[in-house]
Amino acid sequence: MTESEQTLHPTMPAEDLGIGSVQAQRTERFLTRDGRFNTKRIGLGFLSSLSPFHLLLSLSWGKFFALVGSLFVGLNVLFAFFYMVCGTDALQMTTEHPIENTFWRAFFFSIETFSTIGYGHIAPTTLAAHLVSSIEAFTGLLGAALITGVLFARFSRPTTRILWSNNAIFAPYRGGQGLMVRMTNGAHNELIELDVQVVLVQFEGVNGQRTRRFYPLKLERNQVEFFSLAWTIVHPIDEESPLWGHSEAELQARDIELLVVVHGTDDMLAQHIHARASYKTEDFRWNVKFASIYVPNDHGAVAIDVRKLSELEEVR
Amino acid sequence: MTESEQTLHPTMPAEDLGIGSVQAQRTERFLTRDGRFNTKRIGLGFLSSLSPFHLLLSLSWGKFFALVGSLFVGLNVLFAFFYMVCGTDALQMTTEHPIENTFWRAFFFSIETFSTIGYGHIAPTTLAAHLVSSIEAFTGLLGAALITGVLFARFSRPTTRILWSNNAIFAPYRGGQGLMVRMTNGAHNELIELDVQVVLVQFEGVNGQRTRRFYPLKLERNQVEFFSLAWTIVHPIDEESPLWGHSEAELQARDIELLVVVHGTDDMLAQHIHARASYKTEDFRWNVKFASIYVPNDHGAVAIDVRKLSELEEVR
Amino acid sequence: MTESEQTLHPTMPAEDLGIGSVQAQRTERFLTRDGRFNTKRIGLGFLSSLSPFHLLLSLSWGKFFALVGSLFVGLNVLFAFFYMVCGTDALQMTTEHPIENTFWRAFFFSIETFSTIGYGHIAPTTLAAHLVSSIEAFTGLLGAALITGVLFARFSRPTTRILWSNNAIFAPYRGGQGLMVRMTNGAHNELIELDVQVVLVQFEGVNGQRTRRFYPLKLERNQVEFFSLAWTIVHPIDEESPLWGHSEAELQARDIELLVVVHGTDDMLAQHIHARASYKTEDFRWNVKFASIYVPNDHGAVAIDVRKLSELEEVR
């Protein structure tokens, strides 16, 4: 069987989230622990892969300001050289002790032009200098527009700080067992209308090949209207579960990956939000349950302590 | 039974909106009267809980302008001190009667720089002062970009002014009774495509514990295409209703909370909007009905008077 | 039967789009011909009804620029008076022939400050004038931010120019008759994923009262993926139709209103869009069909002529 045929092979159920079985035959993790894609698309042309807007949005704030500051300085150095090319008389300074250094004079004039301050104590005198300053005026207008747009986009794009329990646990549930993951909202915004999908990925022998198989797991519930406290996602391990009847040792022997995908809405911004998590075999725990996350008394409000999100208790 | 097991207990129906039964065993109200969450998540780290964008959006306009104004003054005072550090000759003033006070001179120069006005009647003379003013120029550009983005976000984020009747009432309905809440739109925008969910929360004895139980209530209708007038949400109290066969006295004895959740769309902005309300036992009324909200004649348009939203009439 | 009971009366089917039967007993049109709501909500408090953002978005471009220009002039006149209050020496002018008129001097200085130009040929000299100009600098920054946000919102908000045929027609359809409305897109953007709802509103005698009744009409199709040409919405008049078996004269005697509601997506902006139309009895035509809207040959593309949207042909 060739690789391209396998893409279409019936061993790929419709619920594999679009990962596909060929990829599945590799042993790499599909999602990182915190839900980013552990995938690469190589061979994208330079131009087609350029996505400056996505880059400017995904940089950390520190790197972002460093980049913007560098561009600001760099552009002004560039324009300073243009003014120097215009000649030493191109910029006239009217204050008492004018800056004699032609670079600094041109650089500060450039900054006053780019930022549209224009004190006027340095002023262009020649046609050439006027032309350069006109071009810089236009550049400054576009630059301010760009930075405004990008800053707004950074602020307003949907962000989530969904916190996930460190472990996926096999805990007592309705007289049997359940596979559980606990999540809460680590930010102060309110999320609503959440729905969740959980898929189990494990290796099985198929036609003599060690193949990854995908099993969507049935959940006690897969949607909630409010998410202002914590949500314990529960997969009941009953006869229909692919985990039914397997001992802890058997499960640990397999290379399991649990993919959790959450969709919801930011209550204030009415934006659609996503979050993902992945648990590998080493993240699973047996014979434990989640410790209570509720805070007994908190001035009339129902309160949880998010620091207890991953806290486990032994089940006797 | 431990607390973490209860989270998974079958007494929690799939329709409890994600509140969970543990939280449910407390007696605090879950939503405030006007639909805000009466919940807390403590233990969020300082950094992870920082959400300046959400804060800037949720402040009232008065506080917002006070904050922005304070930042404007504070930043300019800060830069004024930087200029003063540059020395008394750093800023030269060319008008006839220059300001002698070095702080005021520096402060006004700072404002003219930050806002990119740059009259030039105060101008930097030293390299140091030029460098500070260059940094301030950059700060001013970023500041203008930030304030533009935040102001736009405040204006454009979805807002609703859904008004709710003060009471939830038990009124005559199709020969029997119905539990009713009336709502209207308190703003001039038009809302469309509304859908509503109503959940009854009440305390019951379960395994000897006083436990909150959640009952989604069937509605006469749960969606409307237009919401330009008023909508009386009706839960018919028939045999299937958890309120069926209970006297007024019995219902008042229970600690009932009625949660109402509305989703819809702003017709002009095409934004998804939400609203919530909560009614506790003390907000319920019996043997009344809503007074007519329609205005008899209003120049050809169909008109309601929103001041009559909560008006009740005795049922004889 | 009282009015508030009628709101809940079974004569209101679940499909009346949320209009309600009480309102329905009036004879006013519910939607205007071009789909705006013919409704009023009076009694809104002044503050709660203030929605400047919606107002700024809904003004025509002419009125919008007139408003913004008036605000610009008004604010500068206001600040000019503040400068005049600071005294005649407050603003010093350095050009050869200074403006002697104190108002004009103050007004132009104000404009140069508000717009952050700051030529400097007029400059403040006193502490008071400097303070006023600092406040104006802050006002100018906020003003620029506001106008930027509002202009962007006006440009980017979802707009549709759906054109509707002038008439709703009873035309031959599959050997019988169909009630048809034709629509096309009057703008150059592409709309996709459209769905449509059609509701017939007519007066009937109910319990001796002339009551409006709502009938959702079954359509030949109620959604299309593409809307780059024209769409003839067809309600087949079969045995299940509320129009079945009624003569033209009978239908004209009733006070019919046909409500058409369309939802879709702007292909470029990925924005959700809406449109509505309403046809009253006088807008109906019998024994006609829509003329072909297709243009025979147009250089390889499939073309329609939107000017023929409402063109009818007699059916022999």
Added chain:
Amino acid sequence: MTESEQTLHPTMPAEDLGIGSVQAQRTERFLTRDGRFNTKRIGLGFLSSLSPFHLLLSLSWGKFFALVGSLFVGLNVLFAFFYMVCGTDALQMTTEHPIENTFWRAFFFSIETFSTIGYGHIAPTTLAAHLVSSIEAFTGLLGAALITGVLFARFSRPTTRILWSNNAIFAPYRGGQGLMVRMTNGAHNELIELDVQVVLVQFEGVNGQRTRRFYPLKLERNQVEFFSLAWTIVHPIDEESPLWGHSEAELQARDIELLVVVHGTDDMLAQHIHARASYKTEDFRWNVKFASIYVPNDHGAVAIDVRKLSELEEVR
């Protein structure tokens, strides 16, 4: 049968995506190869067809900057003439060697005003010049606001670079044949929650007329949660397929068009995105299969090589 009747003819199945059978009787391609609409709506009035925002968004970056630059120069030339009309003394220049050319003096003054730089070394002296510069100040504010809004809209609007295989192929599938198209994401953003529709358009003899007919094709799967690698869309050719039992020669004789429509979500921006493709008979291949797109080993991540998207292998 007249044309307008045909619009409603039963030969148009509900799944034709809204194209309609009249249009369908022409032989023009409905979508271009890369998914743009091959349609025209003529007769739109000049005003109603003006959609400057859509135009500004759809221009290439090069044309966009050329347009904005031209407007900048043009407006400043216009204002320069207004200043020249005010007289030769209207603008006074304070630098040592003032520009004598009245046009250049007015032009540079205009630029310094429009961009709100305002050095002040050129300053208005007359009332008329002050009025013109006030109007230009207002124009500059609006211009900056407009360009900011448009630049932001260009950056933030949903963009996709979905790459499609050059061919639609008939490849081995589960012991039979499948019609397959392969797609991947040509940009660095991540797309999620994709769903796809495929419609076959072909000519058939209906009532003696060569008529286009539309057949929605059943797919092996029509949605995936993740799209970080590649997706081979497969239509299994079984008994229910309109392609069942037809030889390659027969299919090539028909004028087939395969329309593929994809919807999804940008993972970072949470924006809804669309893409379309169209394959005509000449784009079909038989007895081939897609070559593997996976890269054997790429440092722990699952990797594909997008350059192999269209690579085919002969099926022996």
